[in-house]
Each structure stands twice: as C-alpha cells, then as structure tokens.
Amino acid sequence: MNSLIFLLLKRIRLPIMLLIISYAAVILGFVLIPGQDDQGNVWHMSFFHAFYFVSFMGSTIGFGEIPYEFTNAQRMWTVFCIYTTVTVWLYSIGAVFSTLQNAAFKKVLKENHFRKQVSRIKEPFYLICGYGDTGQLLAHELSENHILSVVIDINPDRIDSLEIDEPDIDIPALAANASFPQVLETAGLTHKYCKGVIALTNKDEVNLKIAITARLLSKERMLDDQLMVVCRAETVEAEANMASFGTSHIINPFEIYARRLALSVRSSSAYLIYEWLTNPYHKVRLEPIKPPKGTWVICGYGRFGKAISRHLNYVGVKTVIVEASPDVTNAPEGTISGRGTEAVTLREAKITEAVAIVAGTDNDANNLSIVLTAQDEMKRHQIGRIRNKEHNDKYALKSFTNKNVNNKQVKIKESPDGKLFSIARQNFSRNETVFEKAELDFIMQPASIIAGEILSIIKTPLLSTFLSLARRQKDRWANVLISRISDFIDDTATSWMIDISEKQTPAVMCFLKKGRITIGQIIRHPRNRDKSLKCVVLLVHRKKNSASLHRQKISNRNASTKFDNFLLPDNDFEIHEGDQLLICGDKESMHLMCWSVSNINIYNYIHTGYELAGGYIWQWLYKYKQSQQENKTG
C-alpha cells in the first residue's frame, strides 16, 4: 500500500507543482491590479476574493465578475489566466489518469491487492503454481469441496480468465513467475495456514525450483508435516531429483495412467474399485471394462508410450511400437518407423492382428487420426474377410481353402467383433467434445489424472494406503467389495475420512468413554436407526499402542510401521479413540454421517433409539421416566 501512494505522488509531483505556481501567480496578479468599486473608487481585491475568483475561473465554473465589475486591465489578466489555469488543470488531471492507467502502476495495484488478500486468509489453503488445464480443474474441485486455494501463473491472460470467467469463486490469483522465491513468499508459502504447495507448471525445471524453495523456506513446517509439497513431474529424472530432497508427493501422469492400465488388464474388478474411489469427474461405471489380452499397438514412444509399454510388458502383454523418430526416442528393436496416422504404417504394425491401439503422441489431432485410421483398417479387413468367405462359399472352394479357413477362425477368436480396444491421449481439455465422440474405450487426460490424484491426497490421505493394500488382494476379494459397493451406488460415489477424536466426532467420543462402539453403529441412518447408511467402511487406520509396538519391535525389528490397518472391517468391529476411518459411499450419506457423529442428540438416537431431550427440564423428565421404567422392570 505504501509503495503505491509513493508511486502515485512521485508521478504527479510536477502537475501539482505547476498548479500551485500558476495559482499563486494568478492570485497575486488579481491582488496587485487595481480595480474599481461601484462608486468608481480605486479598489484592490483582497487575497480572499482573488482566491475565490480564481477557484471558479480555473475550474471553468465561471460565476462572473465578483464583487464589482472588472476594469479592462483586470479583464486582460483574466483572459491570460483562463488559458493558463485551464491548461494546467487539464494537464494535471491527464497526468493523474495516465498514472492510474499505467501498466506498471496497475501491476503494483494488483500485487498489493493480492498480498492483502493472502495475508488476510484465516483458514487452511493450498498454493497452486500453474493455472493451466490441470490447475484449473484442481482449483475448481478444491473450491467445490470448500478448500481455499491461491493461484500463481506466469501468463497474465490465464489469471484474467480466472477473474472474468469464474466470478463466483473467490481465488486470490497473481500473474508472476513462480520460480522466484519472492513471488512464492508473497503468495503465502510461509503463511502459517499454508497447507501445501502444488507445483503444476508444464516445466519440470520450474516445478523442481518450487519444491526446493518450499523445502528451504519452510523447513520446520515441512518436517512437522504441516506443509506438503506436491509436484508434477513428466520425466523419470525430474521425479528422482524431486524425491531426493523430500518432496511429499510426486505425480507423473503417464506413470500413474500406465499403472492403472496395467491393473485393469491384470484384474478388471480391482481397477473398477480404483476408478470408483479415485475418479471424481466421471459418472460411475457399473460394469468393469475388460481390456483384451493380446498384442497391443502403441503409437508414439514418448514419455507416455514408454510408461505404457513398460507396464504392459510387466503384466505379460505383447506390444508393437510405432514411432515417428525411433532414433531420438531410443525405441526398442522391432519398432516401426512412422507416425501411425497413415494406414500403411498401421498395416506394417499388423494392426489387424492386434487387439488394442494406444494413440499416445503429444498431438491431439494425430491421436484421433491414429485411432480412426486403425478402426477403419479393422473394418476394411473385416469386410474383406466376409467377402472372401462369401466368394469361397459361392464357388465351393472348400477343399482348396480348408486350411485357410481354420486359420481365420483363430483370428476371429482374437477379435470377435473386429473392434479394436482403443485408448487415446488427450493433451488439451478444450478438445474434450471431439474425444468424447470418437468411440474410445479409455481417454487418457493428464490434467484430470493429476487433479484427481492431488485431490485424493488432500481430501483422503488414507486412500493411497487403502489402494496399495487393495492391490495385493485377490480378484475374489475385489469382487466381494464391488458387490457390496454396487448395492447402493447409482450415481456418484465419493470417499471421505473420519477421525475418531474430540474435535471431529464429539458425539461418538461421549459414548466411547462409557462403552464400546462398533462400526455397525456408526453407519446407522440418523433418520431411521434400523437402516444403515449407503456406505462401506473400507479401512480402519489405528496407531499401535506402545505395548504392542514394543512387542513387535522385539519380534520383528524391520516392522517400521506405527499403524495397524484393518481392511473392510465387519459391522461388529470395535472402534477406539484416535482411529481413522476411510469410508466410501454416496454424497448424501457423507453429509448424514458427518451430522450424526458430531451432533450428540442425533448420535444418542442412533445409539439408544431414544431421542434426547434438549433443555434441563426435559432431560430431567427423561431421566425420571427411565428410572420409572427401570423400577417397573426391576
């Protein structure tokens, strides 16, 4: 604020000076020039009258010649004065406006506003660096979940679009280079409510610098787990570099997607669970998609193609790679050179024998072209085969082609309806409508993958624990869980966490002190306790008590975990103070549960079946009634 006033004052110093000097000269002139009063006597204007006259003359108001009519000498002076003062006024006003309109001044103004906004924040917030597709998505999701975020982006247009396009969400935003430590500090990196820094710029280098800055500027808070640093990394080297100095979460969209794809190939039901829990953007899919096992054609051997082929090879899927410049990308042997957008290249890659196509180049138009060409090629092949068959039937060439027909039948088994399983990488969210129409089985959107991952880290940190445990389970276990969840899932699923603590669940704590509470009691419906909420408790995360920890230390020195995890606990599982529960269910159940665990009256109803009376008198009556009943039964 201070610098702003000084900047303004400095700029308008000359105009003010001119104004003072011209006024002084003009006033002095009027006082010195002799005039005449109504009786014709010589009369000198006083300073007061002169100032009065000049004030309305200079500002072009013009009340006339006051208090007596002017002499010709006075009028000559007035003519001169009108031109000087009016010019000086216009110049001064112009100078003030041009200062206010000045780009540098506006920038200072915005920066000041931003700084003030940030310093006034009184709730936990996340600092998002980079407001591209991903940042936009993330900021929206966060604001929908009532979590505040602060945005920095180097491109002023994006910041403007934030202010213009979304007037209903109030996100402090600044157009500045996030790789400057000072900018990060202004944006609240060292603010005591800053919960995390999320580096989403499209340059690994900048993200790295943000991570280093965060690490150095608020070391203590990072060590205390009060500040987390989440980085987007697109190369393995950057990932390793970030990990080396303790970045909390590193998100590589290509790796994540490849891992998911491999999971879906290996166990489609496990993948379905994964999708239900981590994907907040799509409608819930009830049937698991089963990617076929067979040869996959991968077009583009960049970061995405590399990750995909590595993970697919790991789960035992054969891949054929098509790459425009195999030498640059270090493609493996047997790579077909070409872009994959032409039918020739795809034919060379034996697309008709493959079961799936992955279009993974960094060009959206090419990706769509690859998938469409491949599908066309497949259809043509199909038609050709049918024609061949008809031809053979017609001319009764059975004996001649017996062997061939057998061969074809094998092929038919591979792709029964001749449809390719197609996956395309969508680089820009603005191309969404085209990709949706393109009959793709999976669309890989880096932006939504990153945003979803970060959101789940912020909202439900237990989810990653659960998923890593779930990955080790058998297919049957996943099927059981799917059947339990699909009982109630119809539209959207969400997952949330509950801490059994005085702060978050005061009602539960009150009863926990008196006796035992089980999972089944917690998930009862607050409107009708005979029903239960539409949700499943996925995980109970419990701190090991010191005794058992000690015992474990003796028995197994390698066990470094301080927590016990209970996957899918039964309804009569007993909960303790300090437990963290991960729950999956629909949104309504989430709100109802948050209500019931924090409101003592509601929880009392769930627990005992009686509605607790509000005031002292009613409470007394209630107790009296209870004792009467006890007397009767006793």
Added chain:
Amino acid sequence: MNFEKVSFAFFVVFALTINFGFFIGEIDNPIHHHVYELFAAIVISLIATVIKLGDRSHIGAVLLATSLVADIHLIGAAIIWGVAEHVSVSGVTPEVMATIVSVSGGALIANLTSVVLLVIETVVVRR
C-alpha cells in the same frame, strides 16, 4: 552539484526565511505583518511540500511531515485573517493579528525543524 538538490534546499530554506519575515515584528501590530508575505509563505511552503513528495527514506518522511505541519499552520493563519476581515464585524483587530502571527510562529518552528533535518542529512551524506 545537481539541480534537484539545489532546488530542494532552496525551497526548504526559502520557506523558513519568508515565514520568519512574516513572523518578525510586534505581535499585535498589523503594520509589521503584511498579507503579501503570508501569501508568499503559503505558496513557498506548498511548493516545498510537493518537492518532498515521493521520497521513501525515513528522513524524507519526517521532512514531509514537518512541511505538512507548516502548511496547516499557515493556511490556518490565512483562514483566520480572511474570516476576520470579510466575515466578522470587528475586522482585523490587534487581538486577531496576535493570533495570526502566533499561529504562523508554529509554522516557523516546523520550518526550522525542516531546515535542521536538511542540514543533518547533508552532513551525514557528506558527498
């Protein structure tokens, strides 16, 4: 030597001297205190104020403050004079004159502080 420094010192000192010129004399004698001198003192004081604008150093801030104090005093004196002459029935009596001059005396002290600060700054910088 630089023109900015010269004009700066010029106006700061000039504001003091002209203020002193108005102030000196018998306090309640209108003959000793001319209205033109008060006018000049106000104009010079305002110019000195504007010149001091925009300096972000600490001493610059104090200089600006002293100038603002002088302005308030002098404009106050001018308003008293104007009201006495044009509005009140009695006109400029020796009592009113004494008030005007004593108020301008306040401005004199402020201008004096300003000059002292200027001298201190000059001595400290020594360039």
